[in-house]
Amino acid sequence: MILDRIVPRVLAVRRLPGADPALLTAYGADPSRHAALGLVTVDQDDPTYVALDEATKHAAVDVVFAKSFYAGSAHASGALSGEILGVIAGADMADVDAGLAALIRCLEHDACFYAANEKGTITVFPHVIASLGRYLSAQAGLNVGEAMAYLVAPPMEHTIGLDAALKAASVRAARIFTPPTETNFAAAWLSGDLNACQAAAVAYAAAVVEVGRQAWDLG
């Protein structure tokens, strides 16, 4: 059914209590502040970015590495690769464990893609973050605690949907990721108050569904 949830699957979760400094440096951590790492692979990348940000709100951890894999989880390099590798780093393992718990909770109960057509062959990620953490706020150039609409869809649907979202409420585009991204989706981060972000996300999702129903529109 349209807009049914597609809950992400966490494929692997590993901890590195004392990572090698060379590894820490290579993955963007600071050996002087970070000693422990937590790593996850998930079959959906954008919910994971949101979940990584969520971790920074609940524990003294930094998101040091988060990258999507080319062409998405349908073309993964292995059974445990999924679509993204996320790494959080902390001074000790207890911080990292708390961060991982918040991350997994967010993936299980909050951030997820939705089916945009009956078959689920078109998916949409119209996510509203009520309060940004330290990771995404830095990425988006916004302040911690601000609301943000995190909108992702395939290229055509995204473009039509983004236009609808920008016109639906008083929101500002913080960043627009034109296609292709690593996973061949397209994305946008919209800033505004919570109600505006909600209205934008709803307009975006509705537009994506509409494009799915009517791919051809020659006027």
Add this chain to the structure above:
Amino acid sequence: MSFTRAVMAALQERLAGMDPLPPPPPLPEVPFPPSRVFPTPKRRSPYADAAARHTTALVGIGHVGTRYATDVVLQFQAELAVAHAAVGTELPEDWAEKNGLLPLHSRVSSHRQFLLRPDLGRRLDAPSLARLGEKARKGVDIQPILADGLSAVACMGSGLALLNHFTRECEARGYSVGTPMCARYARVWLEDEIGETVGAKVAAILLGERPGLGTGDGLSAYLVYSPKIGRTDGDRNMMSNIHQRGAPPEQAARRLAVLAGAMLDQKTSGVPLNLAGLDLGDAGGGGYRAPQARVRLVSTEASK
């Protein structure tokens, strides 16, 4: 629920409401029914088999699920047809005379009227009444009357045999017996008018009984002491199932003669009649009863 999930659930509901005809949900896979839902029991109940051999009642006929087996249903319908046919059969006009009986006729004019108007079947028409007064013996102890009743088939079948046996049994006991007669389109209560007219102490009407399943040939006998118009069923004694699978006419005649004798002794009949201590002898029918096979009127693949 998380904020985004709640928002999307609301949008989903809104979109579904806007869709004029949402696609039907996928049907669950319905398994094919097994080829035989009700397997035949491997072994029949020996009790049912034994019981079924001793009666023509519908016992030990098995079942298919909650229903009868096909051959049982067909047999039922065939037996019902036999009963219908027996009801529909008429006693020929001249049957009584051909068999040397005094012919009588009730006030009924047609077979259909006979079935619909029991009251007319309880009274004699004028010519019969005149004939009765003219030709019948008067002042007898016992007046036997053969009649068609609801089964002319039974009357023509074993009616004469029963009448003759009954007459012989009564005479053997020293009672005077009235002129043998046969009434057409007769109901039980006709014996009241006949008995009253001939001045009999006991009137005994022997007539075909209402046919049951597969028994269109059963006779009943109704006896009443001091017959007169207005007697009720409480004044009568009766015996039913006089046919070869029930009480054979010979045996039934003996029992009826004993019963008539008791009425003459006690000068009453029906409810007040004391039946205790009647000497029925071998006509009591309490002894061994031979197994009875139900006559199979139809055959199916299963019953062959």
